[in-house]
Amino acid sequence: MIKTLIFDFGDVFVNLDKPATLREMKKFKIEEITPKTRDLNQEYEKGLISSEEFLQHYQEEYKVLEQADVLDSWNAVLVDFPKYRFEFLKKLASEKKYQLILLSNTNEIHIDWIKENVSFFDEFKSYFDAFYLSHEINFRKPDAEIYEFVLKNHDLNPEECLFIDDTKENTGAAEALGIHTWNIDPTKEDVIDLFRAKKELF
Structure with a gap:
């Protein structure tokens, strides 16, 4: 029972629209998420890094992205x-x-x-x-x-x-x-x- x-x-x-983040990033000629970023995404989901560290990583790993671009891409999965x-x-x-x-x-x-x-x-x-x-x-x-x-x-x-x-x-x-x-x-x-x-x- x-x-x-x-x-x-x-x-x-x-x-959710799960492919949306990468789809948004492709607008900036970013074709795939690196293994380093995938690992970091999981760390972020576990609360092991701060939002500031998360955003900083994306801007360092994908230098064409401004912080607003990262936020828009990340939140695009939420419908x-x-x-x-x-x-x-x-x-x-x-x-x-x-x-x-x-x-x-x-x-x-x-x-x-x-x-x-x-x-x-x-x-x-x-x-x-x-x-x-x-x-x-x-x-x-x-x-x-x-x-x-x-x-x-x-x-x-x-x-x-x-x-x-x-x-x-x-x-x-x-x-x-x-x-x-x-x-x-x-x-x-x-x-x-x-x-x-x-x-x-x-």
Whole structure:
């Protein structure tokens, strides 16, 4: 029996355009992200470097970019947050049937954009029993440590948890710990259909 729902944020609640950052950078004749930058992006998601250090790296690694160009390219992945998904979460919280946890790989610049552009973000956040962002807890998916952190923090039985995420690598890591998962396909599925899509668990 599921008692705890653990949600990803991007492409579960917020619509993403994941190729957008590189697409924007190609406007400046930058054809690919270097391995050094990929590693740094992960460090930034874990909160191991500051936003200032992150921006400085991009300007040093890709010298044609001004800081505003980096910010615009980085935030281009964020599309919108449909209000009906917020309403789904609000209703779910009001029913008080499940413990609700958000577990997201994200970073300070993206969350700042969300705060500025999503009027209901604070209310959305308030409906969760816990709201974990990778850059605040220094773990990121799919590392086992992030799931173990949540399980231990809330004294959870993995078999009573359902984790919803759009990335197969992330749901696979959760499954390895005994957590039920829904690897949602954002091109075909929507989080509001949770109880129909995973009806066998409820």
